[in-house]
Amino acid sequence: MPSSTSKYQYIDCDPDLCIGCQICEYVCSYTKTGEYNTYRSRIRTVRVDEVLITALACRTCENAPCVLACPQDALDQDPDTGIIVINAQKCDACAWCVEACDFGAISVNPLTKLVEICDQCEDQEDGPQCVKWCPKEALKLTTPEKQAQKARRDALKSIKDEILPKIPLKETTC
Amino acid sequence: MFGYSGKILHIDLTERKTWVENKPEEWYKLWIGGVSMASRLCWENIKPGCDPYSPDNPVCIANGIFAGTPVPVGGKYGLASKSPMTGFIGDSLSGSWFTIALKRAGWDAVVIHGASESWVDIFIDDDRIEFRDATKLLGLGTFETEEAIREALNDDQVRSATIGPSGENMVRFANVTNDGRQAGRTGHGAVWGSKKLKAVSVRGTHGIKVADPKALNELSIHIVKEAQGPHTSKYRILGTSTNMLNMNKLGLLPTRNYSEGVFEGVETISGEYLHEHNKVKTIACAQCPIACEQMSMVKTGPWAGAMTGIEYECLFANGSNLGVDDINTVIKLISVADSSGMDAISMGITISWAMETFEKGIFTKEDFKCEKYPEGFELRFGDGEAAVTTAEMIRDKEGIGKLLSDGTRIASSTIDAERGTETYKWAMHSKGLEPAGYEARGLKTFSLGSAVGTRGPCHNRTAAYDPDIQGQVDRFSVDETRGELAKDSEEYAAVYDTLPLCKFIRRCFTGKADRAGAWPTIVNLINATTGWDLQYEDIDPIGERAHTIKKAFNIREGWKRSDDTLPYRWMNEPMTKGPSAGHFTSNEELEYMKDCYYEAKGWTKEGMIPKSKLIELGMPDVAEEIGV
Numbered sequence: 001m002p003s004s005t006s007k008y009q010y011i012d013c014d015p016d017l018c019i020g021c022q023i024c025e026y027v028c029s030y031t032k033t034g035e036y037n038t039y040r041s042r043i044r045t046v047r048v049d050e051v052l053i054t055a056l057a058c059r060t061c062e063n064a065p066c067v068l069a070c071p072q073d074a075l076d077q078d079p080d081t082g083i084i085v086i087n088a089q090k091c092d093a094c095a096w097c098v099e100a101c102d103f104g105a106i107s108v109n110p111l112t113k114l115v116e117i118c119d120q121c122e123d124q125e126d127g128p129q130c131v132k133w134c135p136k137e138a139l140k141l142t143t144p145e146k147q148a149q150k151a152r153r154d155a156l157k158s159i160k161d162e163i164l165p166k167i168p169l170k171e172t173t174c
Numbered sequence: 175m176f177g178y179s180g181k182i183l184h185i186d187l188t189e190r191k192t193w194v195e196n197k198p199e200e201w202y203k204l205w206i207g208g209v210s211m212a213s214r215l216c217w218e219n220i221k222p223g224c225d226p227y228s229p230d231n232p233v234c235i236a237n238g239i240f241a242g243t244p245v246p247v248g249g250k251y252g253l254a255s256k257s258p259m260t261g262f263i264g265d266s267l268s269g270s271w272f273t274i275a276l277k278r279a280g281w282d283a284v285v286i287h288g289a290s291e292s293w294v295d296i297f298i299d300d301d302r303i304e305f306r307d308a309t310k311l312l313g314l315g316t317f318e319t320e321e322a323i324r325e326a327l328n329d330d331q332v333r334s335a336t337i338g339p340s341g342e343n344m345v346r347f348a349n350v351t352n353d354g355r356q357a358g359r360t361g362h363g364a365v366w367g368s369k370k371l372k373a374v375s376v377r378g379t380h381g382i383k384v385a386d387p388k389a390l391n392e393l394s395i396h397i398v399k400e401a402q403g404p405h406t407s408k409y410r411i412l413g414t415s416t417n418m419l420n421m422n423k424l425g426l427l428p429t430r431n432y433s434e435g436v437f438e439g440v441e442t443i444s445g446e447y448l449h450e451h452n453k454v455k456t457i458a459c460a461q462c463p464i465a466c467e468q469m470s471m472v473k474t475g476p477w478a479g480a481m482t483g484i485e486y487e488c489l490f491a492n493g494s495n496l497g498v499d500d501i502n503t504v505i506k507l508i509s510v511a512d513s514s515g516m517d518a519i520s521m522g523i524t525i526s527w528a529m530e531t532f533e534k535g536i537f538t539k540e541d542f543k544c545e546k547y548p549e550g551f552e553l554r555f556g557d558g559e560a561a562v563t564t565a566e567m568i569r570d571k572e573g574i575g576k577l578l579s580d581g582t583r584i585a586s587s588t589i590d591a592e593r594g595t596e597t598y599k600w601a602m603h604s605k606g607l608e609p610a611g612y613e614a615r616g617l618k619t620f621s622l623g624s625a626v627g628t629r630g631p632c633h634n635r636t637a638a639y640d641p642d643i644q645g646q647v648d649r650f651s652v653d654e655t656r657g658e659l660a661k662d663s664e665e666y667a668a669v670y671d672t673l674p675l676c677k678f679i680r681r682c683f684t685g686k687a688d689r690a691g692a693w694p695t696i697v698n699l700i701n702a703t704t705g706w707d708l709q710y711e712d713i714d715p716i717g718e719r720a721h722t723i724k725k726a727f728n729i730r731e732g733w734k735r736s737d738d739t740l741p742y743r744w745m746n747e748p749m750t751k752g753p754s755a756g757h758f759t760s761n762e763e764l765e766y767m768k769d770c771y772y773e774a775k776g777w778t779k780e781g782m783i784p785k786s787k788l789i790e791l792g793m794p795d796v797a798e799e800i801g802v
Binding site for chain 2: 016019020021022023026027029030033034035036037038039040046049050051053110132133135136
């Protein structure tokens, strides 16, 4: 299993907010290839029934299984950002990394015969384009720690209405 | 060419062969895409006068300019055939992944000819076309069929347009469904059923190139952001179901087979109630930043688990119109229609006709014998269980479901001929199509728009209720302005249906939805995509041309002035309750408004199109055939 730490950022999708519009895929494929083709997107929406929808991109796992799986040593993980770097000289599109990835976040480009992985738009001044375009703000650049903080806050908020009425109000004198 | 591949795919089901047609760029400039291109292809490829169920009736699928680009709400396609409901043009729109896959496979349009001897599904794998045996798919619902095909082809990027059991059984108002969205109203599913065509699936792997991607991206992201603001809040939060309470307030909510315009039980079937009690999630068509589909589920009772997207039109037709005030029953009814692939509006209104016929003593319990109720059952207004059973009988063509599966026009004329009755007086249809959820007796401009509709009375092809409801005109009387208003409204809608763009985006360009507010952005979107140099004044003719080819199609199929009419009830019975009480559209009023309308369109008094008009719109071949 991949072991994520709070070290690296990744692009996360909130399935409650995702509407399945695929705008992230258009923007990603355009940014990376100059044309609109969801098959070339490094973030992919997935829908398994009428209402279960989310988008997935590289989660920047620590000790990334894709890096470990590559028989050509073509993949490296940037120690500062966690982003997977592909050595075009070495990659032969064998797709072992694709199989190793638990999130389906790696794809093979049939034209270039290279694997493609989200790089969080390192080359774009205004950061990840999918995050910028997402109409519902379902996508964000986050870390596991930030996600955990949000989960804790949401959990407490969800029982707020139940708890608040039970807290006795203090008498105040002034 | 940018924005188009220049290639149209022809598929012959009889001979199992395919060929490619290349059209010149000038042709694309005239017909653009969507319902306009689909209707034009139908004009070119049909054998005039053919039976809608014959192999001579083609299935014409046309993408839009913007499919597969980031242009918001541009992922829609047009579908046209001769309609088995009306005998005139059947043109529908649907949205989402299917059209985008088709565009990426390199096809601007697909025309399917002939009919297959055995059940078939077509797989368009970029430029490779495969005829597949569809026997294993028979009986599957619409979404199930899509999933089964994806599983069989082992590719979750394959997108399909399918028919469900209703289409297989040729329920006359069956739909074609893709990605949970319906190409509805005019019976495309029955046409596909007549061809033994279960599905068209596509895998498209090519990228889409546009003329000026930088400009297109800038325009698009602006619209994406605007679409999160107040201009779309109605659609995003409650969806169109919010109309239930509004229409009821105006006395325009069709109730108990359009006998009244107010419903006492509206609160518990309102959009607000639905949102509070049944909403599961809001979802979008592909390429749409708005997301209006309110996925709603029955959580308790006998129909627990039934889930589908709920919109106003389905809600009124299977709620107030049936006298049903239980939201769970309404969701169940709509899910029966959606999963089996039939038009929930026509289904609801056909059931309401049957309910009134029962209540008037013409139908009896005997008429409703079925496997579930061997002794028959009573079909009265407000009886949800009876309505659901009837819907299932229509789907399966069981017992009286066979008669009802032909819609109100054929069902009422059959009963009247058999039993010497006058059920046509409450058969709610015009040109054979059941109307939309607006009581036109209290909306005079809309009653004109409904009467002259090329596919029958429809809320998508005309919004002529706007001037009525917004108080631009007196909604209870007629005057000479109504012809121009009806023309303006249907041609405005035709521009959106041709590009196509979903009309819910119309206020997001500049905050104003009128031509001055929308056309400048639309011009820029078209030019950035195609590299053309269209101007503001080129947009209106796109809508007029799209509407005109559909009208020309109808004329060739034998349309005459008397076909532009309204249901008997709307022209003879005043409403008795609510703010619209006392009103109806008399024959004199309608004929006067039709005169004004034909004049505004530049047509003859008989509603025929002069040769000069057709030549002006760039269709000399049509002028030759039907021009006067």
